[in-house]
Amino acid sequence: MTVELFIQYFFAGITYGIIYAIVAIGFNIIYNTTGIINFAQGEFVMLGGMISISLNAFFPLPLAIAGAVLITMMVGALVEVSFIRWLKSPSVIRMIIITIGVSILIREIALHIWGESVRALPYFLGDEITTIQILGARISPQVLWIIGVCTIIVIALSLFFRYTMHGQMMRACAANRTAATLCGISAKNMVTFSFMLSAGIGALAGAVMSPVTYTEYDIGTGLAIKGFTVAILGGLGNSMAAVAAGLLLGLLEAFSVTVVPLAYQDVIAITILLLIIFIRPHGLFGRKDAAGLKEF
Amino acid sequence: MKHLLPISLLLATVVLIQQLTLWTDTQFYLTQLTMTGYYSLLIIGLCLLLGYAGQISLGHAGFFAIGGYTSAVLTTRDFSLHLDHPLLVVSDRLGLLMSRADYFGGEIIHFHPWAAAALALAATMIIAYLIGVPVLKLKGHYLAMATLGFGIIIYRVALASPIFGEADGIFEVPAFPLLAGLSISGDFGSRVSNYYIAWVLVAITMFLLLNLINSRVGRGLRAIHGSEEAANAMGINTASYKLRTFILSAVLAALAGVFMTHYSSGIGPSEAGVMQSVRYVAIVAVGGMANLWGALTMGVGLNFMSLRGMFGTYDEAVFGLILITIMLFAPQGLLRLSLFNQLKDLLLPASLKGRLSKPGRKEEDGTA
Numbered sequence: 316m317t318v319e320l321f322i323q324y325f326f327a328g329i330t331y332g333i334i335y336a337i338v339a340i341g342f343n344i345i346y347n348t349t350g351i352i353n354f355a356q357g358e359f360v361m362l363g364g365m366i367s368i369s370l371n372a373f374f375p376l377p378l379a380i381a382g383a384v385l386i387t388m389m390v391g392a393l394v395e396v397s398f399i400r401w402l403k404s405p406s407v408i409r410m411i412i413i414t415i416g417v418s419i420l421i422r423e424i425a426l427h428i429w430g431e432s433v434r435a436l437p438y439f440l441g442d443e444i445t446t447i448q449i450l451g452a453r454i455s456p457q458v459l460w461i462i463g464v465c466t467i468i469v470i471a472l473s474l475f476f477r478y479t480m481h482g483q484m485m486r487a488c489a490a491n492r493t494a495a496t497l498c499g500i501s502a503k504n505m506v507t508f509s510f511m512l513s514a515g516i517g518a519l520a521g522a523v524m525s526p527v528t529y530t531e532y533d534i535g536t537g538l539a540i541k542g543f544t545v546a547i548l549g550g551l552g553n554s555m556a557a558v559a560a561g562l563l564l565g566l567l568e569a570f571s572v573t574v575v576p577l578a579y580q581d582v583i584a585i586t587i588l589l590l591i592i593f594i595r596p597h598g599l600f601g602r603k604d605a606a607g608l609k610e611f
Numbered sequence: 612m613k614h615l616l617p618i619s620l621l622l623a624t625v626v627l628i629q630q631l632t633l634w635t636d637t638q639f640y641l642t643q644l645t646m647t648g649y650y651s652l653l654i655i656g657l658c659l660l661l662g663y664a665g666q667i668s669l670g671h672a673g674f675f676a677i678g679g680y681t682s683a684v685l686t687t688r689d690f691s692l693h694l695d696h697p698l699l700v701v702s703d704r705l706g707l708l709m710s711r712a713d714y715f716g717g718e719i720i721h722f723h724p725w726a727a728a729a730l731a732l733a734a735t736m737i738i739a740y741l742i743g744v745p746v747l748k749l750k751g752h753y754l755a756m757a758t759l760g761f762g763i764i765i766y767r768v769a770l771a772s773p774i775f776g777e778a779d780g781i782f783e784v785p786a787f788p789l790l791a792g793l794s795i796s797g798d799f800g801s802r803v804s805n806y807y808i809a810w811v812l813v814a815i816t817m818f819l820l821l822n823l824i825n826s827r828v829g830r831g832l833r834a835i836h837g838s839e840e841a842a843n844a845m846g847i848n849t850a851s852y853k854l855r856t857f858i859l860s861a862v863l864a865a866l867a868g869v870f871m872t873h874y875s876s877g878i879g880p881s882e883a884g885v886m887q888s889v890r891y892v893a894i895v896a897v898g899g900m901a902n903l904w905g906a907l908t909m910g911v912g913l914n915f916m917s918l919r920g921m922f923g924t925y926d927e928a929v930f931g932l933i934l935i936t937i938m939l940f941a942p943q944g945l946l947r948l949s950l951f952n953q954l955k956d957l958l959l960p961a962s963l964k965g966r967l968s969k970p971g972r973k974e975e976d977g978t979a
Contacts, residue, residue: 407750420928
């Protein structure tokens with residue numbers, strides 16, 4: 316393999332990996348506050364891409380993306396308020412089926428609004444053929460946008476959880492819901508907020524990635540599977556580990572093209588998922604006792 | 612023999628419907644009803660796993676596809692060039708191979724449908740065993756995701772492998788000769804006999820499963836569903852019970868796949884899709900998880916309407932909506948809604964009621 320090709324694959328891997336990581340972080344935020352895996356997480360990414368494309372017809376690009384993020388956050392809140400909030404201690408299987416149902420509904424609504432066509436936002440800078448030379452390899456500037464924006468999301472999130480009142484309240488809920496409620500934190504509102512937050516970051520990632528990866532109504536399921544793989548790989552609930560795991564999976568996938576046909580790329584990710592679940596359900600970076608405390 | 616009455620009622624309904632289509636000259640309905648019958652095999656198998664053993668599977672369409680694809684490949688490919696392969700030599704000696712003229716009049720040598728079906732079921736058993744051993748140690752989200760992942764792998768392999776016809780699938784699958792003069796095929800002429808084949812199969816399976824869940828094994832399964840630890844403490848080998856139920860329901864799904872493939876003379880990757888698996892879970896949920904009759908009735912209704920195209924382009928949305936609504940408002944299934952119970956109170960004499968209502972288990976929907 317030449318150095319150029321290596322760099323090319325490397326950037327492709329990083330790009331996809333960081334997108335998976337964003338989906339995984341979305342899973343983690345909701346999982347930490349509720350113990351629910353939201354199977355509709357991938358649909359938020361799709362909505363972010365689709366809505367920003369539609370809004371871009373009327374507004375300049377930054378405004379369109381901001382609007383898409385806001386609308387998707389509203390969808391996230393709506394999902395939580397209408398389907399999750401009023402259920403009293405439902406079983407895990409019920410929550411799985413409900414969130415799968417929600418993801419089907421969002422996907423079908425998207426199909427009826429936007430149709431089956433593949434769409435994309437325009438490139439943020441330049442166009443499809445604009446490239447930047449890095450060590451002889453040609454990289455689209457959009458790839459750098461994706462990596463940059465997603466990195467900022469990750470850093471902003473960790474600052475948010477550490478230093479803001481709201482973030483600390485959410486962490487308190489994740490650690491001990493009853494104790495947090497006793498301290499005067501509204502656990503229910505925190506759950507709604509966590510759905511909005513994960514919808515928002517999913518949507519932002521979806522908008523930024525759409526010029527390169529394109530968007531259609533049914534990309535959600537695939538992203539959700541990859542995101543879940545990454546969340547498990549890193550250790551469920553741990554967002555920084557999710558980033559590392561995301562990059563790992565992205566790179567593995569990118570370089571797997573040199574060994575197996577492209578059509579089987581998904582099979583690789585899922586096989587990794589199955590292996591991890593079987594062998595190390597607490598993830599690569601998680602501790603076994605921490606995983607044991609969580610109820611499944 | 613206490614299940615003979617409901618089973619004969621089922622068979623009577625089956626005959627009645629056929630006569631009804633004869634009188635009203637609407638025999639085209641029989642085609643969808645036959646397909647519904649085959650899907651029902653899968654549904655009641657999944658109901659056994661989901662409702663009685665309490666293990667969710669989001670990969671059952673995968674088993675359906677394994678059955679269908681295996682028998683389709685073995686009955687449509689021409690093996691004449693590989694006849695010196697030891698496996699094929701053995702198969703030939705055993706009389707498993709047969710020849711027929713293909714579309715262009717040339718002779719092709721392939722497996723007899725019976726042999727193909729047996730191999731398909733054997734393959735399913737092996738795969739279900741290999742998947743089941745690690746997967747059934749998992750619970751909740753992990754179990755759901757692992758079975759979903761398995762389903763996606765099967766779908767991707769079906770979609771990407773030339774041997775499985777890629778996106779086109781496999782077509783021109785020959786008829787399945789069941790008995791002399793009785794075969795599973797999509798011919799217009801044999802529509803009625805095919806309808807009966809499918810539904811007699813459903814009745815037999817239903818009878819066997821009902822006996823199973825009322826036996827020692829069934830009580831063991833319900834104990835596992837209630838509390839795995841307690842069941843273990845009572846001396847029930849929970850791992851082995853769960854594994855055997857998983858294999859049984861996988862084999863039923865594969866059987867449905869085999870017959871369905873011969874009936875519609877082909878199979879495509881959409882049968883293995885994730886949405887199919889989700890749809891089956893939806894149907895079982897609507898019927899009430901631990902309720903074989905409920906799953907069967909709801910499955911027939913929903914599958915028939917879906918196959919008739921009554922939901923049009925909203926087909927998937929309808930199933931999504933069903934899933935959410937049932938899980939939100941009636942996690943025990945439609946047949947256990949309080950409204951339904953009040954109706955039952957009104958209509959049934961008190962003496963019958965005691966026998967019909969199951970002795971109290973409250974939470975029946977939870978695996979976790």
